[in-house]
Every structure is written in structure tokens, then in C-alpha cells.
Amino acid sequence: MEILVVGLNHTTAPIELRERLNVPEADLPKPLEMLGNSPELVERMLVATCNRVEIYGVAEGSVEKAVEAITDCLASHRNVEKALFADKLYTHTAAGAVRHVFRVASSLDSMVVGEPQILGQVKTAYSVARSQEAAGVILTNLMEQAFHVAKRVRSETGIAASAVSVSSAAVELARKIFGDLTGRSVLIIGAGEMAELALRHLLDDGVRSVLVANRSYDRAVTLAREFCGRAVTFEAFRQEMVAADIVISATSAPHLILKKEDVQIIIQQRRHRPIFLIDIADPRDIDAACNEVDNVYLYNIDDLKSVVEANLKERQREAERAELIIEREVGVYLDWLRSLDVVPTIVSLRQRVEDIRGAELQKAITRLGDLTPEQREAITAMSHAMVNKILHQPMTELKRRAALQDGHLYTSVLRRLFGLEERDK
Amino acid sequence: MTIDQFFFYLALLGYLLGTLHYLLHIASQRRSLGRVATYATLAGFGAHTLSHIFRIYTLGRPPLGSLYESLSFLAWAIVLIYLVTEFRYGNRVIGAFVLPMVLLAGSAAAALPRRIAELGPAFQGVGLWVHVALAILGNAAFALTFCTGLMYILQERQLKSRLLGRMHFRLPSLDLLDDVSVKSLLFGFPLLTLALITGVIWAEYTRGSFLPLYGRETWSILSWLIYGGLLYARLSAGWRGRKAAILAIIGFCLVLFTLIGVSLLRTGRVL
Numbered sequence: 001m002e003i004l005v006v007g008l009n010h011t012t013a014p015i016e017l018r019e020r021l022n023v024p025e026a027d028l029p030k031p032l033e034m035l036g037n038s039p040e041l042v043e044r045m046l047v048a049t050c051n052r053v054e055i056y057g058v059a060e061g062s063v064e065k066a067v068e069a070i071t072d073c074l075a076s077h078r079n080v081e082k083a084l085f086a087d088k089l090y091t092h093t094a095a096g097a098v099r100h101v102f103r104v105a106s107s108l109d110s111m112v113v114g115e116p117q118i119l120g121q122v123k124t125a126y127s128v129a130r131s132q133e134a135a136g137v138i139l140t141n142l143m144e145q146a147f148h149v150a151k152r153v154r155s156e157t158g159i160a161a162s163a164v165s166v167s168s169a170a171v172e173l174a175r176k177i178f179g180d181l182t183g184r185s186v187l188i189i190g191a192g193e194m195a196e197l198a199l200r201h202l203l204d205d206g207v208r209s210v211l212v213a214n215r216s217y218d219r220a221v222t223l224a225r226e227f228c229g230r231a232v233t234f235e236a237f238r239q240e241m242v243a244a245d246i247v248i249s250a251t252s253a254p255h256l257i258l259k260k261e262d263v264q265i266i267i268q269q270r271r272h273r274p275i276f277l278i279d280i281a282d283p284r285d286i287d288a289a290c291n292e293v294d295n296v297y298l299y300n301i302d303d304l305k306s307v308v309e310a311n312l313k314e315r316q317r318e319a320e321r322a323e324l325i326i327e328r329e330v331g332v333y334l335d336w337l338r339s340l341d342v343v344p345t346i347v348s349l350r351q352r353v354e355d356i357r358g359a360e361l362q363k364a365i366t367r368l369g370d371l372t373p374e375q376r377e378a379i380t381a382m383s384h385a386m387v388n389k390i391l392h393q394p395m396t397e398l399k400r401r402a403a404l405q406d407g408h409l410y411t412s413v414l415r416r417l418f419g420l421e422e423r424d425k
Numbered sequence: 426m427t428i429d430q431f432f433f434y435l436a437l438l439g440y441l442l443g444t445l446h447y448l449l450h451i452a453s454q455r456r457s458l459g460r461v462a463t464y465a466t467l468a469g470f471g472a473h474t475l476s477h478i479f480r481i482y483t484l485g486r487p488p489l490g491s492l493y494e495s496l497s498f499l500a501w502a503i504v505l506i507y508l509v510t511e512f513r514y515g516n517r518v519i520g521a522f523v524l525p526m527v528l529l530a531g532s533a534a535a536a537l538p539r540r541i542a543e544l545g546p547a548f549q550g551v552g553l554w555v556h557v558a559l560a561i562l563g564n565a566a567f568a569l570t571f572c573t574g575l576m577y578i579l580q581e582r583q584l585k586s587r588l589l590g591r592m593h594f595r596l597p598s599l600d601l602l603d604d605v606s607v608k609s610l611l612f613g614f615p616l617l618t619l620a621l622i623t624g625v626i627w628a629e630y631t632r633g634s635f636l637p638l639y640g641r642e643t644w645s646i647l648s649w650l651i652y653g654g655l656l657y658a659r660l661s662a663g664w665r666g667r668k669a670a671i672l673a674i675i676g677f678c679l680v681l682f683t684l685i686g687v688s689l690l691r692t693g694r695v696l
Contacts, residue, residue, distance in 0.1 A: 156455055161594060176584065176593065179600035271663030274599060291585060295666050303587045310589055 002063055003142065005092040005100045006070045007047070007054025010111050013088040015050075020080050023048040028128040031077045036134060038069035043136040045129030045143075047104070049121050051111050056101060058138045059093075067091055098142065098333055102326045105146040106153040107160070114160040114315050119150050142333070149329045156325065157318040162311035166304045167198040169311065170278050171205055174246055177276050177297055182206035187244035189213045189237050190251030191223055194280050194301075198248055199227060211244060213237040215251070238262055242269045246276045249285040260289040263296055270295075278304070342398055345411045348420045350391065357387050429483060432476035433497065437531050439469020440504070444528045447520035451595050459517040463508075466524065470504045477501065489557040496534035498558075500527045502565030506612075510569060510605060516597050519605070522572040552627040560620035560645075564680050566613030567652065570606050571677035574670035577602040581667050603665055606673060614656050617649055644683040651676040 010018070023031060028046055035044045035055070043058040053074065059066035071089065075082045092100045103109045107118045126143045129135040135143070154160060163169040171181075178184055184207050188195055191214060199210065210229030213236070214220035220231035232240050238258075241247060251257060258277075267275065272295050279286040279300040291298040299307075361383050365376065394414070401410045414420070426434075446462030449455075477498070480488040488494040507523045576596055583593040596602075624642075655672045658664035 156453070158454060158594065161454075173584070176580065176596075176598050177600065179598035179604075272665050273663075274666065294668065297584050299587065307587070307589055314591070314594075 002059045002093050003097040003138065004057045004059045004063060004066055005054060005097040006067050006089055007052060008085060008088045008090065009052035009109065012090060013085065017085055017088065018050065018053065021053045021074060021078050021085060022050060023053065025124060028125065029132050031073050032129060032132045032134045034073045034077065035069060040066040041069055043139045044134050045125050045139060047122055047125040049118065056139060063093060095330055095334055099326060099330045101142060101146050102149045102329060105150040106322060106326065108319055108322055112164055113319050116160055145333050149326060153322045153325055157321045159315055159318040159322050162314055164308055164311055166194065166301065166308060167201045169304050169307045170198050171201045173299060174202065174276050177274055178245060180206065183208055184245040185209035185211065185243060186246040186248065187211040187213065187237065187240050189247065189249045190281065191219060192250040195248050195250035198278065202246065203227065211240050213240065238266060241266045241275065248278045248280065250280045251285050253285060254283060256285060256287050258286040258290065260287050260293065263290045263293050267293055267295055341411055345415060345420065346395055346398060349414065349418055352418055352420060353387055353391060357383050429476045429479035432472045432479065436469045436473035436476060437535060439465050439472055440524060440528045440531055443469055444524040447517065447524050451518055451521040454595065462517060462520060463511065466504060466508065470508065473501045487554045487558065489554055493534050493537040495557065495561060496530050499561050499565055500530040500534065502562050503527050503568045506565050506569055514601060514605065516601065518595060518597055519572060519576065522576060523569060526568060526572065552623055552630065556620055556623040556627055559616050559623065563613045563616030563620055566609045566616065567677050567680055569609040570613065570673045573602045573605045574673035577606065577670040578667060606669065607659055610652065610656055614652050617652060621645065621649055644679060648676055648679040648683060651679060
């Protein structure tokens, strides 16, 4: 019995190939059903996202045959020639497979390390496999453990703590300035894809009032309607800044539209309430010197990009910590898996000795004839004590060995010595 | 070791564990460590409260009669105000700044002689106890203003420089820090004012006159003026943020000087 991972991801296969092999959520049961016909793969589940197509399974007997069955299934299901992707596939078994599953669920194997979607996708894949009865005891335990590890990684490292896109970085900064964004107001000057994306992010975070200023008032009205906001004339944007907490500037003006002197006046009128200026225009809309004014926080697009870069580096550092957690958890899981083999051995050993004890006791009591209840009890107690004393040492040793590399050796020897194999059959 | 001392040491142990875990919490960002920090601090606070109760029982007067007792009471009051803040805002990062200060005040108290001071007749009377208790509670609130002011400046520097280090992600938002600052100021200032008034009344009553001013009184009035000015600037001129934080830090340095510096300079008079 071997835990097995076969698949390809964004590091081994180009996007065109991944797209061709990808399986939409609704189609997940089909390949699982197909794989159910191969006797080498006793348990299986399929994880398919735009960045990876992977099969997690439990192989009985030949791993090569299981891998072949999986490759065939992927090829025939999506009508892709085997030769196109066979060399892109990776195969992990045993500890490597467990580690891979933990890393995927914890988002360490993702293109953007720490991205949150993958855990949900793995959970979906698992629940589909369960409803198909394709996931048995081993996969169930493996996945439960993987979800536990993912939770640990998320809560104990900052792997997903910081923003890795420009617009979410802007929102993160706004939160560090204003705390809760509920009820804050935002003024958007000009228009553009990036500005609208940032605005959408802010609205998701509770920002309520939206003001739109544009050189073309009609354009402002259209945009305002889209975001349930209010359009203001371009000339009035400085006055509006007295009330707005966050200003996104994205005009196509060839010169600066906001100078340090303007901001000094505005901040006075705001009674020094902080203001967050986001300049995503190229060329710049806002004079860089505005940042020197107290309670004014100015970030331009390059600043935001370098924040994102720093965040990615921070994630990388946190990912190293996460790898340590994973390594420990893989160890814990494998220990558990090994002791799994030992437990039935111990149970059947006990059972075997107990049977002998019962039979011999019965014989002895019949031979001895009339006994007082006290005598009967003394003999019974003696038999129990002997069995327990004899079994104590080997069982302790077996449990201890179970956690070590050669655990299976001891179980197999013990099984043969006591003839447990024949008994189980 | 008397029973109040036993509980005092127990409290110090709680604060030590609290300090360590608040720092570990901020470094590792593990929630479980933060919870341990809160429990340890709560336990320390409980023990500290018991210590005060036993000391009151032994002395037959409030435990505010020596520098040891004052420092111990200050540490207790800071923890009280901090814990209320933590539960109110649900933020444990401030603890990593406040608890080391508590530990320092507590340890300083532990290092001081703990014999029961024989107080002259001039140092008796309810008026004096009220004065001292109010002053210490007010200053405990300013200790919190000091910490959030410090944190504000750290966070503000990160945001202004656009170089966001690890501190940036761990520190709370400027808004929260400023909010705690202004609330602790609003809580502390009336207490300090009342303390000054009761102090004047007590001096009039016992010495016949508030004058002449000794060093200690002068420093008290100076810090009252600074905090009063800060509060006025905040409420009427809309001063906030960095400047307010700097002033709060200066004010607290003066407070520390009044409480400890002047007392040590003029040994023999520790009140």
C-alpha cells in the first residue's frame, strides 16, 4: 500500500497544456469513475485548477501500473495525446506524496505563494471524491490532516498576511491608516482600469461614499452611477478633498494637478484628519512633496509596486517557516501511518494469546475437579497475570519500534513467529 | 515574607510571563501566545490586587505611603487601564509595549526597601490619600498615552517612508492608536487636575499655604500644563497624529521625573 501523487502544475507544464487537461468542477466525478476500474488504485481523488491537475491516490501492488492507469485516464478523458504531457508529469510516493499534498493545501506550491483559493479547491476535490466513495480511510485521514496543516500554516505564519496586488496593497495601507474602512469616503479623480479596481476593493472593504471627478462631467456621471456614487465637477475636487479620506488620482493630465500648497490648505480645513492619496497616473498627478505634510500619506504606483514586491519577499520568508511546519507535520503523519500497521498486530497477538489462555484454563479446571470459588478465582488470576507479564515487554517494544524506520520489520517477524497471518485469514 | 509580599512577587511573576508572551505574540503572530499573555497578566493583576488588600489590612491605611508602595500601585493601575483597553479594542499588540513598562515599575518597586514607613502627622488624612491615588491613576493613563504615542510614531514613520517593515504589519492602525491616545488622555487629565486640586487643599490645610513650591510641585504643574495644552490642542485645534504623540511622550518623561527623579533627588521625602 502506497500513497501516490501524480500530476503536473505551473512549474512543469505550459498554460496551454494545463488548460487542455483541466477538468471543470462539474466533470470531476467522471475521471474518478474511470480510475475506479483499475485495481491498482484503491483510493483516488482529482484536484484540478488552472495551475494544476493532480491525482492523489492509494496504490496497491505496482505503483508503475497505477501511474500508467492515471496517465491513460487523463489522456482519454480530455482527448489529449499521452506523449504531449507524459514527460511533464511528476510522481511522488510515501513521504514525498504526503509532503506534496500538505504543501498544495497550504498554498506553498501555488504560483502566488499564500493565495487563499487553493485550499477551497482541494476541499471541493475531496468532497467530490467522498461522494463518489473514491476516497477511503487513508485518503480521508490524509486530507483531514492536510486541512489541519493548512490551518496551522495560515495562523502561525504570515504567509497570507500581506497584499500581493497593487489594488489590494492600497486597501491594506488604507486599513493601516484608518483602521476599519466602514463609513470612510473615497474620491476618484479621472478614470482607468487600475483606479476602478482599487475602488472596487475599497467598496468590498466597507467604504460607503464614493465621489467621482472627471474633466468630462458626463464621464463622471456614468462612473458615479456604476458605483452608486456622486459626480462632482473637476474644478471642485479640491473642496471635496476636505471630506474625502482616500483620494485615487488617475487623470491623463500632462502636469501636476495637486501641489503641496493645496494639500496644506486642505489638511487645515480637514482639521488634520489623515488623508490617503493614491496617485496611479502616469505622468504623476500629485506633487511628491505632498507626503511631507503631516497626516498626508501619498503613494504613487511605483510605491505601491515596491510594497507588493516587499510583501512577496516577506511571503517568501514566511514560506520558509511554513516549510518547517510542513516537515514536522509530515513526520507526525508518517508516524501515525506506521503505528496503524502495528495496532492490528498487537490486537491479533493479544487475541491469540488470550484464546490459548482461555482454553488451557478450562482444561485445568476440568482436570482439578471440585474447587472452591476462591481457588477458581486464584487460578484465573494467575493465568491473567502470566499472559500480561509475558506480553508486556514485546508490546512496549513493538509500539516503540513502530515510530522508527524499521517498524514494519518487527511487525512482520512477530506475525510470522506467532502465526498471526494464517489466523487473520 | 509577609503575605502581601508573597502575592506581590506572584504578581511580578505574572507580569514577567505576560511581558514575555506579549513579545512572543508580536514576534510570531500566534494567537495562542497572545491568549497566554492575557491570562498571565490577568493572573498577575489578581495577585497584585490581593497584595494591596493584605497590605491595607496590615497597615490600616492605603498602600501609598512610600515610593515602593506608590510604584507598586502605579504598576497595578497601568495593568488595570491596559486590560480594559485590550478588552475594549481586542488588540494585544499594545501589551508588548505596556507590559515591559509595568514589569520595570514592579521590579523597581521590588528593589526598594519595603519596611513600613512611619508617617508623621502631616502625612495623615483622607485628603492626602485621595490626592496620591488620583495622581497615580492619572499617570497610569498617561503611561498608556505614552505607549500608543510611541507606537503611533513607529507606524507613521513606516507609512511615510513607504518602507514597510515587519513592524508595519504587526502594529495596529494609526486610527486605533490615536483613538486610544486621546481616550487615555481624556481619562487621565481630569484625574490629574483633581489630584492637583486636592494637593493644593491638603497643603493649605496642613502647611497653611500652597507656597512655597518645592521641585516636585513645580514639575507636577509643568506636566499638568503640558497635558492640558495637549488636550486643548487636540480638542480645539484638531491637533492629532505625530505632533500629539511627541507631546504625549515628552509629558510622560516629565511625569516619570516627577514621580521618581525628584523623589530620589530628595531622599527622605518619597511622597
